[in-house]
Amino acid sequence: MDRQAKFENANITALGEAARRFIGKPGKLLIDGKWENAASGKVFDVIDPATEQVVCQVAEGDKADVDRAVKAARKQFDGGDWSRLTAANRQNLLLKLADLIDRNGDELAPLESLDNGKLGLFAKMIDVHGTAEFLRYMAGWATKIEGRTLDVSIGIPNMEFQAYTLRQPVGVCGQIIPWNFPLAMAVWKLAPALAAGCTCVLKPAEQTPLTALRLGELILEAGFPPGVVNVITGYGETAGAALVEHPGVDKIAFTGSTEVGKAIGKSAMNTLKRLSLELGGKSPVIVAEDADLASTIPGVANAIFFNQGEVCTAGSRLYVADSIFDKVVAGVADIAKSMKLGPGYDPTSQMGPLVSKEQHERVLGYIEKGRKEGGEVVAGGAKHGDKGYFVQPTVFTKCGPQSTIVREEIFGPVVVATPYKSVDDIVAVANDTQYGLAAGVFTKDLSFAHRVVKRLRAGTIWVNCYGLVDPNLPFGGFKSSGMGRENGAAAIDLYTEQKTVLMSV
Ligand code: NAI
């Protein structure tokens, strides 16, 4: 079926079967191809953020479970069935998994909505279908990993040399992911690792373990050998930290907060693990005087309100040319005021709840702080309803460059709008942040766009669009937004070691 048609026919009404099959049933850990309870026997609650109801409980994995999972992954990596597969075998397994994700999309999307709060339609298009496409893209890399042949200049009489490099899988990978795009982040981590021939222990965020567990089932169904992918649900401070410390893990890939990223980096260095970090952001969006307002206003609103603002690249600092500032702010405020909040699995909702009580309190705390520090709220500014972790889409103005909500990542639907006068000023202001994940520029003036793009210190810059990611485009941050680039060929580099071979011939 044509893919577009598939979206339109998607029946995302209430909760699908996949959601129902988890409700009231305990989730287990996936270790060595088997579903197991945590060694401690402990479990923790999974909450529907729209209703604050407990959906189910999942196993609380810890150090002992991580250890078993790492050993299973190691066994497959060091001479197990997995290590003997050809690159084409790995490609085919990944393609099969992609098909299974698409085939189960009507279940996975509402499950993601239930667990995270996000809109079902977006879950279907982006988190599920986008993830299947991501897998297909990475499947293609499995058969295209290559080394080089190199000339050498070593001058030893009567000796001749041949040199080349091999790209080989880095080993057992510990992958720790956040709650904002649970399924997509799981696959962003797993797919390049598996394409390269690594084995994995995945730790989903404690707030959103469900689609990773369902993914584990699909991985077994696709036919991956047991132990190639292990899924350990649990808390960061216990299961996550144990994975980072484990001497049997060769590489850690992490997406989450800058604070935890720094701690993970330090801990990973004790055993010199390979490391990639995708961390927070405070991304500026610059609107030039000549921007096409009909597309720019919804564009900049979407840059912050998409996925409840729970996006590392969220355009949370909006800088608008002086002359059009009032008009743009009024337009964004109108959009904010018009959005209908409700459960992600209700098809009439336009924004879902935040993921957790903790995040709800954090975002409301930032709004409070913004007000206290002199900011003016022109839309939203409060929680929504009595049940569920909803926050109104919020637009602030009149916040100084040093105010907390201009400097710190909020990770919610809160944007601060500020007018600017000259290009030079605005680039300096946009770069005045510890972060450097992304930025946006809206303009019709090509030379303005190019000049600003060159000067902005950020890993991805969108011009006249925002927030779009593609499997072929490197993704990651400058400065405190992270280390390394995911996606594209860069992702394969993260999951391979380079081996140099020098042969006397
Ligand atoms: P977090 O960084 O604490 O959690 C992300 C992942 O890391 C989760 O799987 C968690 O269990 C794990 N983790 C936490 N502490 C760990 C440790 N000591 N060792 C190993 N793993 C650990 O993020 P949290 O607390 O959920 O959110 C706090 C803030 O972080 C958010 O408000 C937002 O600003 C930022 N964040 C950024 C994300 C991004 O995509 N860059 C995603 C999630 C949060």
Ligand code: MG
């Ligand atoms: Mg945390």
